[in-house]
Amino acid sequence: MNDLFSNKQTGYLVVSALIAVLLGAIYYFLVYPMSEEKNSKEVTISTVRSEIALLDSQLTAPVEEGEDKNSFQLEKKVPLTRELDMLIKSIEEVDLVSEAKIESIEFNNYDEIVADSTLVSSEEEASPETNDATTEETEGEQPAETPVSPVANSTLPPQLKLITFNINILTKDYDHLNIFIKELESIERIKRIDQIELLIPGEESLLDVEFKDVISARIQVTTFFYDE
Structure with missing residues (x-):
């Protein structure tokens, strides 16, 4: 009887041991690898996220720098203000390169919106008394046309607002006139040459220049600025 009980107890122990071994094998071969794989994937995901964040930060900086650079270049072409001083300075540089002589620059409409720009007549600009006085002073001379x-x-x-102006110049000859026009077109600020009119130089203009074949011209130009 004792032997039977002892055998049963031994059998239970053996079965328990087998079950423990089986559970250990299941954990070692199934659960543990899955747990390690999960941990590895979590580490990989964390690493990838860190790399993405780093790449985003690296990409964002050049984009912002590029946008600032593009904005600066655009403002040089279409400034946010009139920048008449810079415009006149650029024209003076053209004058030096082409060896021309700028007699005058006449501006108009630089306060007007493009869609609303209109030519203001001399009657609207001045009173009749002013016109009479001007007529007497000029003794019949025609007033300069407003560009x-x-x-x-x-x-x-x-x-978008425009600035329209006339440049009255004297040049040595047609070649130097062409140089002036090409240099004027090369100014970085966006502009449009509306027309070029050849004129007969006056006697006073001829006295002021040292060259014989004088070319007198009036060049009408329109440029723009962006008013936010």
Whole structure:
């Protein structure tokens, strides 16, 4: 009887041991690898996220720098203010390169929105008394025409404003006139040469220059600025 009980107890111990071994094997071969794989994937995901964050930070900086650079370049082409001083300085540089002589620069419409730009007549600009006085002073001379651009009636963004002006110049000859025009076109600021009119130089102009074949011209130019 004792032997039977002892055998049963031994059998239970053996079965328990087998079950423990089986559970250990299941954990070692199934659960443990899955746990390690999970931990490895979590580490990988964390690493990838860190790399993505680093790449984002690296990409963002050049983009912002590029946007600032592009914005700066655009403002050089279409400034946010009139920048008349810079415009006149650029024209003076053209004058030096082409060896021309600028007699005058006449501005108009630099306060007007493109869509609303109109030519103001002399009657609207001055009173009759002023006109009479001007007529007496000039003794019949025709007043200078106020420049107005053909693009004044174009449909353009309402924030875009124009500056139209005439440049009256004297050059040595046609070659130097062409140099002046090409240098004027090379100014980085966006501009449009509306027209070029050849004139007969006056006697006073001829006395002021040292060259014989004088070319007198009036060049009408329109440039723009963006008013936010």
